[in-house]
Amino acid sequence: MSCYEVKKFAVIGAGNMGSGIAQKIATEGLPVVLVDLDDQKVERGMNIIREMLQQGVERRIFRPEKAEAILANITGTSDWTQLGDVDLVVEAVFENLDVKRQVFARLSEVTKPTCILGTNTSSFLVKDIASAATNPERVVGLHYFFHPAKNRLVEVIAHEGTDPAAYSAAWAAQEAMGKTPIDSADAPGFVVNRYFVPWINESVRLLEEGIANIATIDWAAKKAFRIGMGPFELMNVTGVPISMHAANTLGQDLHPFYLSADALTEQVESGRGDWEVEGDIDESKLDAVADRLLGVVFYVATQLIDEGVSSVEDTDIGARVGLRWSMGPIQLVNRNGADRARSLAEAITSKWKLAMPKLLAEAPADGIPIQLVASGVRGSMASVWINRPDAMNALNPDVGAQLDAAMQGAYTTGKGVMLGGNGKAFIAGADIKFFVDHLRANTYDNIQNFAAHGHEILNGMSAASVPVVARMQGLALGGGAEMALGCDWIVASSKAMIGFPETGIGIFPGMGGTQRLTRRVGAPLAKYLVYTGQFVDAKSAMKIGLIDAVTDFAGLDATCESYAAAGKAPERVAPNTCPDAKWQAIWDFFASYSVDQMLNGEAKTDGNPVLDKAVKTMGFKSYNALKVAENLINEGALLDLPAALACELRDLRAAFTHADGIEGLSSMIEGRRPSFQAPARV
Ligand SMILES: NC(=O)c1ccc[n+]([C@@H]2O[C@H](COP(=O)([O-])OP(=O)(O)OC[C@H]3O[C@@H](n4cnc5c(N)ncnc54)[C@H](O)[C@@H]3O)[C@@H](O)[C@H]2O)c1
Numbered sequence: 001m002s003c004y005e006v007k008k009f010a011v012i013g014a015g016n017m018g019s020g021i022a023q024k025i026a027t028e029g030l031p032v033v034l035v036d037l038d039d040q041k042v043e044r045g046m047n048i049i050r051e052m053l054q055q056g057v058e059r060r061i062f063r064p065e066k067a068e069a070i071l072a073n074i075t076g077t078s079d080w081t082q083l084g085d086v087d088l089v090v091e092a093v094f095e096n097l098d099v100k101r102q103v104f105a106r107l108s109e110v111t112k113p114t115c116i117l118g119t120n121t122s123s124f125l126v127k128d129i130a131s132a133a134t135n136p137e138r139v140v141g142l143h144y145f146f147h148p149a150k151n152r153l154v155e156v157i158a159h160e161g162t163d164p165a166a167y168s169a170a171w172a173a174q175e176a177m178g179k180t181p182i183d184s185a186d187a188p189g190f191v192v193n194r195y196f197v198p199w200i201n202e203s204v205r206l207l208e209e210g211i212a213n214i215a216t217i218d219w220a221a222k223k224a225f226r227i228g229m230g231p232f233e234l235m236n237v238t239g240v241p242i243s244m245h246a247a248n249t250l251g252q253d254l255h256p257f258y259l260s261a262d263a264l265t266e267q268v269e270s271g272r273g274d275w276e277v278e279g280d281i282d283e284s285k286l287d288a289v290a291d292r293l294l295g296v297v298f299y300v301a302t303q304l305i306d307e308g309v310s311s312v313e314d315t316d317i318g319a320r321v322g323l324r325w326s327m328g329p330i331q332l333v334n335r336n337g338a339d340r341a342r343s344l345a346e347a348i349t350s351k352w353k354l355a356m357p358k359l360l361a362e363a364p365a366d367g368i369p370i371q372l373v374a375s376g377v378r379g380s381m382a383s384v385w386i387n388r389p390d391a392m393n394a395l396n397p398d399v400g401a402q403l404d405a406a407m408q409g410a411y412t413t414g415k416g417v418m419l420g421g422n423g424k425a426f427i428a429g430a431d432i433k434f435f436v437d438h439l440r441a442n443t444y445d446n447i448q449n450f451a452a453h454g455h456e457i458l459n460g461m462s463a464a465s466v467p468v469v470a471r472m473q474g475l476a477l478g479g480g481a482e483m484a485l486g487c488d489w490i491v492a493s494s495k496a497m498i499g500f501p502e503t504g505i506g507i508f509p510g511m512g513g514t515q516r517l518t519r520r521v522g523a524p525l526a527k528y529l530v531y532t533g534q535f536v537d538a539k540s541a542m543k544i545g546l547i548d549a550v551t552d553f554a555g556l557d558a559t560c561e562s563y564a565a566a567g568k569a570p571e572r573v574a575p576n577t578c579p580d581a582k583w584q585a586i587w588d589f590f591a592s593y594s595v596d597q598m599l600n601g602e603a604k605t606d607g608n609p610v611l612d613k614a615v616k617t618m619g620f621k622s623y624n625a626l627k628v629a630e631n632l633i634n635e636g637a638l639l640d641l642p643a644a645l646a647c648e649l650r651d652l653r654a655a656f657t658h659a660d661g662i663e664g665l666s667s668m669i670e671g672r673r674p675s676f677q678a679p680a681r682v
Helices: 016-027 039-058 064-072 097-110 126-130 164-176 192-208 214-225 231-238 240-253 262-269 283-306 312-322 329-336 338-352 397-411 432-440 445-463 479-486 513-521 523-532 538-543 553-565 581-592 595-599 609-618 623-636 641-656 659-670
Strands: 009-012 032-035 074-077 088-091 116-119 139-144 153-158 180-185 373-378 381-386 417-421 425-427 468-472 475-477 489-493 497-499 549-551
Touching (some): 009 016, 016 064, 016 074, 032 039, 039 064, 064 074, 088 097, 088 164, 097 116, 097 126, 116 126, 164 553, 192 214, 192 231, 192 262, 192 283, 192 312, 214 231, 240 262, 283 312, 283 329, 312 329, 381 397, 397 417, 425 468, 432 445, 432 659, 445 641, 479 497, 489 538, 489 553, 513 523, 513 641, 523 581, 523 609, 523 623, 595 609, 595 623, 623 659
Parallel strands (some): 009 032, 009 088, 032 074, 088 116, 116 139, 153 180, 417 468, 425 475, 468 489, 489 549
Antiparallel strands (some): 139 153
8 A cells, every 4th residue: 555645735935836736735625734924825725725715605606615625624824833744745836947956855844744745846857856855756847837727737746756655645636626637747847847848939930931911820820739829828827938938948948949939038128018919810821820820739749748747648638638739649640641741741841851760750641649538557456447537538439449348458467356447537428429329320220339338337347257457436427327337346435426427318228227226225316316217426326235335536556455355246136125324215206106206296305305306306407317227127027137228228229219208318419408208198
């Protein structure tokens, strides 16, 4: 078991970044100490947080009580002795190497030896800061993005001496903070700034070369990268000098190509301040601008991957999550086609006498492979990780194919397998757009094949000789909950939420959900969960046997390992009494009445508000889906699991191709309430 367990946090520096990082930690319900040079500076940081929270209350993002609870998690102080029991420190002081090194030397003295020390530096190497600590093996880089309470991305950086256990614990702590972590080597600009800074810089070069004016460059960049702000607008927001400094730092560390464009240096040195972004847009310049910016991104992104700074997948996630580009650099390479991408990058490499990165030079015509599912080792277990954090790890046929292959590979290691998801969600269901596209194109068989393949993967988990443990760190909805149910064991964080929302979109849990759920919690509670779509938190799920263990984030991996050590799960037999007294009324009600009786008002709730609410909620669901689910739960209870699962697959078509299926699924992607067919009253 790791000696690093992160439960309590601290942030050093209560400025723009530090205050936001502390706010985010506190928002996730975690305790954090916020330190600055003196009480006045601490108070200034606390006021930044109070203002942000007040805005959140005014915009009804949360209630005033929630804002108070968040503030109560933050201890502002200038007293460093308060750091003695902290498990992870994020340093966010001025970007000055001497100041940062002094802070790390002091942190070495006041923190316990198992406290992880993270730096939020943007421009220094982590190792140059770590060497000021007495035990640099516990130092990592934690590079957040502005605004750190809103932007989910964080780059997690190990320097050459970082203890892998400290790195893993720091990573898990980012998950606990609700962040989307990506891995970066300790290299100039890490991942995202490495291509983002040259992208900004190239936009100034386009201006100084007279290719287009500022308004046109911003417009073309927004169109090409499908983003809300162009490079000049962005520079104005973050401060123009920061862009110049960032470019020069990369230029000094890497190559003159990265050095600040002359016009950018001049803008700063002349003291002109912000760019004048208003002007006439010349639409004929779209390609000239877009191609240059794309060429820069293609060159830099593939170069950094070649250097081993990050993976293809994390490089793309960084752009989508951190910069909110609709596609990452490698997806853009693939969309443009390898030949065109190479020729756009060639315009940059030939001008600057740079070598074409191998990844781009050898990119196959059908694109650079992007792994949606990552395999590896995690502690004593093999790990299989769904890596689509910005799509909440939703399942689709590509994910299914890669998941299948990854699971097969993991089984051959002989180790227990940990199935996880990157980011805030474990797996938030299936890709609804995939369903809608095939229903509209009248190609339903693709949906049936997708579900059947899902069944095969789940059956494979039971058949595997090694135990499979779901590491459910966050939301598990629909197909995601069903994936977990197929594992031998489910270990959840206290933040996990489980739900089966399918009947609200015209379908039913069709990847084993109606059957495996029943065998975990009993038919009455399975009916309640499937008919109402009610989300269950991890603690309640544990009480009714839906999952096996709940732990905080720090204990997730170790708990998964202990369940894997217990071996394969025994065959699950549906309980025939209510597993928890608090659920007794729900159990009795759903055991006694049919869907029709409940919807016709024949079922007696005896004024129980939970039951009244359940019945009311069912009125908004698809009647067709409710009936199909009811039949399946009743029929499956009399069969063995394989036969019951076959019934589920048999009935999929009846739900998906019913008018309610098409309506419910379409309403979901169109962001509106569904309008289902009225029940044929009995
Ligand atoms: N601003 C961004 O967009 C951004 C993005 C990513 C990373 N960063 C990095 O985050 C760090 C902080 O940036 P910022 O924009 O929040 O700066 P800032 O100037 O707003 O805040 C720095 C804070 O650190 C405090 N401080 C300075 N020395 C200290 C010490 N010895 N002990 C305790 N507190 C001390 C200052 O009083 C100040 O409140 C920098 O390393 C920066 O490169 C910034």
